[in-house]
Amino acid sequence: MRVLIVEDEKPIADDLRIVCRRLLREKAESIHIELTYANAMEYLSRRQIDVMLLDLNLSGRDGFELLRHAVSYAFQTIVVSANVDRALEAFEYGVLDFIPKPYNEARIKKALSRLQRSSLRPAPAVKYLSVRKHGTVFVVPVSEVTFIKGADVYAELHLRNGTKELHDKTLNELSRILPDHFFRVHKSYIVDINSVQRFVIHGGGRYTLELHSQEELPVARSKFGELKRRLDDL
């Protein structure tokens, strides 16, 4: 696991690194520290990471401007901050966890364990997905997404208005943070159950979903049972 710690107070950054190293042990491939967000972005342009531990109050900058940027990447973000009043909002932007300061080792351990447990969704579910485009970051409300299609290491967000946006996280990573009404129907598709108009059985083990937008999505045979149950529940 490749960890980036972004924290402007060096003693705390060093301590976080010591704790992470102790918790991750051999799983820690690299644990790097950057004291400023600019340096962290520069690091990210050269290296891939799996998780970022981010302090929201870096040198007085607006933490959520940083957060919106951070969650647009493929890696997961864990916030470590004294700004607990904005924890709920941070989850809505899709962070994996929010660790309030002062932290302890047990709490960091719990947050890191979320990385390994893909089925464990943080509560509450994310409301916004950050998208990086043309050098800027903007947010897409999750309520606007009808389905998501995997595109290599990216995810294609298909929106209700007919447009598409590219998101840096994989479908696996998105599955961890999206609300319950988003269901992985296929290795390449996550769909919003509320966008489904009808479920079509073609025979021969082939199933599709027809959305309100008239689009058709394939459904994996292994997902058929659970999907049917979810649709029946609606």
Place this chain on the structure above:
Amino acid sequence: MTFAKIRLVIPSLVFLLIPDAATASSGYAVNQVEPREGYIYELNHWVVRPGDDVHRAIGSVPDSSWKDISSFESSPLQGIWWVRTNVTISGSAPENKFFALLPDRIVSAYEVYWDDRYVASNGVVSADPRLEVVGRYFSVMQIPKELSGTGNHILTLRISNWHVNARWEAGQFFFGYYDSMIRLIYTWQLRIYFLLGVVFLAMCLHLFLFFTSHRHLSFLLFALLCAGIFISLLVNYYWAVADVSSTYLEYRNLLVPVSLVIIGIAMPMFFLLEFRFPYIIPATVLILAGNSIAFLTHADTEHLNNLIFYLLVVLMSVLAAWGFFRKREGAAPVSFAVAASVLIGLADLRFGIDNLTIFSLSIIICYTYMLARQFASNENQKQDALVRSIRLENQLLKRSINPHYVLNSLTSVIVWLKKKPSTAIKLVESLSEEFRIVAQVSNLQKIAMRTEIDLCRAHLRIMSFRKKGKFSLEHHNIDPQEEIPPMIFHTLIENGLTHSYEDRSEGRFVLTRSVSPRGVVYSLFNDSCAPSSGSDHPAGTGFKYVQARLEESYPGRWSLNYGNVKDGYEVTIALFNHSKHGV
């Protein structure tokens, strides 16, 4: 029957009428009067004959030796005269009503003859000055009912004046029902008491303000103005509130001009100061000259009253217009008072009160309204200042003991406890010192510079521990006892640390004080680069706090500048001895 003119005498239903004229068989004009409840007639068409020839005055037809009273000239009047006029009464009076005659301002003594019969006297009339006894200024003379039936009548008076230094021919003669006369007197009394009360209260208010407020001279001037109006009113209308001898007229003619000149000078002088008129000396000379000319050229008190009135209308109109365009407070109410009193005069709604009194009262009322507004505004400002002060105190506490700062600092304490407990202890001690000082100064408007520097150094020590670096503060030419608003430099240092040392763990702050004739300048330099984008600048909460504190302690007398300098960044605070705008 129609009447030439009607003047209302409010509040009672007493109407003062000028009766129509008709021509008697003798060829002289007569006064036509009709017995009516609540009506009083002012008798005219008087003829006068100097001397005491009773045979030609009583029981005879007036000959050419009788002159129209309008052509009569004497100043002052000393002598004995007969005056007469004709009265035609149309209609009969009810059983319980009888007529009366009320001479006004007739000095010193007189006898009344109705249809050549003696009916009443006021004082003792005599051709011999030694035998004359001065009568009352105000005397209602009853006309016997059996003599005042319907028809033509002759009213004759024998008047002597040897003892009072005043003229009588400007006086008036009122005729009507006796109870209507009395009601007239009561009406005047009420009016005068009310006006005296208003002016007296205004005078007392401004005297109290003079003794208790910093605005000394203007309050004293206004009190003087009110005193002038009070004297003028009291003297002019003293006859309505007290039974006085005819000699009252003499004192009235002496005191009223004095009070009028007091008004004529005090009113414009007050507003010259109030409006901060720049040409005080020439304006004062003009005011004194105007009043002097009026005083020296007046024919009688009524004439002087009108002269002073016209003079004040002109002066106050000019002052009010100037004040209005220069946006002086009070100009609008004064303009309104001038306009209102002129309109009242033109519409003759003065209810018998002279022009100058009405004008002065309008000014008093309008200025008092303005004063009340100022007091209310001052009270609101005080309240706002108190609220601002409390808000600033809260901001001070929030800035320094805000949860984020505390939690971040505690995190740092925990980290140092694990790493190096002695450093953790020092960090806790520095935090304690900072919070202790903040608790001490939070409710103060100013603190000693020594305390501010201690606070700044405590904060720099905390941040040095937190960032594992070294931040220091030097100071030059600082007076430890000098007082400044709390946490000004603490806030600026905090700002600097947050925004300008993003990737540095060492920094140097230098606080310098310099003194000039204009005031004191503080410069806070730090050796960082320019603040990062989006950082706290004049629009941010830190600078807003600093600006609010400066304005609280040095309203209009400060400036704050900032920017890159050689090798660093600098914030400069200038505190001026006087307002930046020179006011």
